[in-house]
Amino acid sequence: MKPGSSLLDTLFWRAGGLLVLVYALLPVAWILSLSLKPAADLNDKHFVPGELSLEHYQAVFVDAQFPAAVWNSIGIAAISTALSVLLAMFAAYAIVRLRFRGRALILGAALSIAMFPPVAVIGPLFNLWRTLGLYDTWPGLILPYMTFTLPLAIWTLSAFFREIPWDLDKAARVDGATPLQAFRHVIVPLAAPGVFTAAILVFIFAWNDFLFAAALTSTNDARTVPAAIAFFTGSSRFELPTGSIAAASVVVTVPVILVVLVFQRRIVAGLTAGAVKG
Amino acid sequence: MAEIVLDRIEKRFADGTQAVRPTDLTIRDGELFILVGPSGCGKSTLLKIIVGLERPTAGEIRVAGEAVTGRDPKDRNMAMVFQSYALYPHMTVRENMAFPLKLAKLNPAEIAARVKEAAEILELGELLERKPAALSGGQRQRVAMGRAIVRHPAAFLLDEPLSNLDAKLRVQMRTELARLQRRLGTTTVYVTHDQTEAMTLGDRIAVLRKGEIQQVGSPRELYQCPANIFVAGFIGSPAMNFVPAEIDGDRLILPMTEIPLPDALRGRLSARTREVIVGIRPERFTDAARSGGCAGVFSAGVEVVEWLGADLYVHFDVRAHTGGRLGALQQELELDAGHAGRLRLVARVGTDSRVQEGGALGLCVDPGGVLLFDAETGGRLDTGSA
């Protein structure tokens, strides 16, 4: 980079970054503002609430529906993430390290699943789940979440596995490890950034999904937060539940932010530095 | 500690590459055995077969008399040092060295004791809590070695362990490795493509070419009595000079001069042999002005003079036919063979010789020091002499 252009460059990227940040966060700030306004002030057209109140948050948690939905969301998203990442880890390792027939086919098939529009399977899935007794259950949501996140997880993880020198697996084998021990003690720790990246992606998908949750659940047994929010009602039928929706939205954003913050610290690039030279 | 026997070992990869041709080899208990050969000749493959990372296509491996051909690497109790060192980057030096012991389920006290012992031998004491990324090349090499010795394995397998180090450190580590091996007395197979390393380190050396063992012997045997033109050209630095020659009665006609056929050779060659390749080590030339009455004096046009303190190397050209087997060999060995119609030769003369670049120097050839090779097969014609 030329020294003359570097200041301009920095300025350009800073300003661009700021613009995107404001554009993305403005609605979030608005929702936060709404959730903190007393019911009477909801339509006062002020961005900054004149008076702070937690009444919407209280309202949301008094109703039995919302805590149940939060519990469902956490459970379903966590289990989907764990299973999906675990399966993807084995699949990606095999694809990267083993030469077997149909390697390309598996990767291609995975990609085609990712391109498949989920809307197209909702109808059949609804009927199928009712027949199989999976309708309105946790597995009923976990299964489609895994299906639609596995391809992404496999692709992410195989990119990370490919970066790990093959000599490390071999060294571990010669050092007395079984293939599984070599994978667990050497490969997985080194692929940790990839594992966490994949986990975040899967978790966010499962946490935010509205389509499957709305179509495949009907009660507090398995309804997740995005679906539950849609079923909020106001205190009378003339009142929109704007405040409650805003408060619930803020509450469900918190775990995602937490997950990203926690995992982000683990995504340190260059963890493989020093493994091999040359 | 164990003797390693390779019995008709052969390796053909799925794509048809014949990396190792049927090979018999015995590596004696406790010796430092060197596998040397140019790049791609199958050294690493042979090593991986011994350690169990590759399965041979045919043949049997026996360690201490026990067949281990199909055994998993983890059950062979051998330690390998990779060219890349393959240290585990997420573990400290201590954890790296303790890893094989943990897998072997040793108790923590024993593990700590063994790591400490290895760290002392290799002078890694202060580095135990560092990660590999924070180590220099030589230190990484020592950690890799440490990870191998903590296990008290049946054998060490080292795949070009020094090739990632700079020249000075390489020489230093070479001596250290040899000393360590003698001290531990563990059977060691050492792979290198560097003939100097092979010559200075090994008890015995096997020279490999295109998956085939050319000769096994002590450094002295390989140098003085190479089995064929490949070994002769590969071993020694600067490399042996090769010139095409003709036998006429009891005289040997070289492109630049004639010398009497060595006594040892007379009568040993079949009458039909006329065309041969003659190998002359640089030290078998002498400065004619310094030694009275030597054979085959000729005048060499000096091109380059290299003065190395104790030695003086003189590079000169001779006019000769350069094609055929000789040219092919020189290409394979990546020797500076000169250009069409001219052969580049090197002579070592005493530092008191008066030579000048561009000048002429009278040289003669020691008839007893030349080696004869078959012009077609490259095999030695005068086995037993020299």
Ligand SMILES: Nc1ncnc2c1ncn2[C@@H]1O[C@H](COP(=O)(O)OP(=O)(O)OP(=O)(O)O)[C@@H](O)[C@H]1O
């Ligand atoms: N997995 C493989 N599949 C096919 N061919 C292979 C495979 N591994 C090695 N080879 C081939 O086998 C031959 C020997 O390879 P090897 O790695 O043993 O050479 P090397 O002597 O160790 O060379 P270098 O000094 O460069 O390390 C080479 O021609 C190589 O291309």
Ligand SMILES: [Mg+2]
């Ligand atoms: Mg190699």
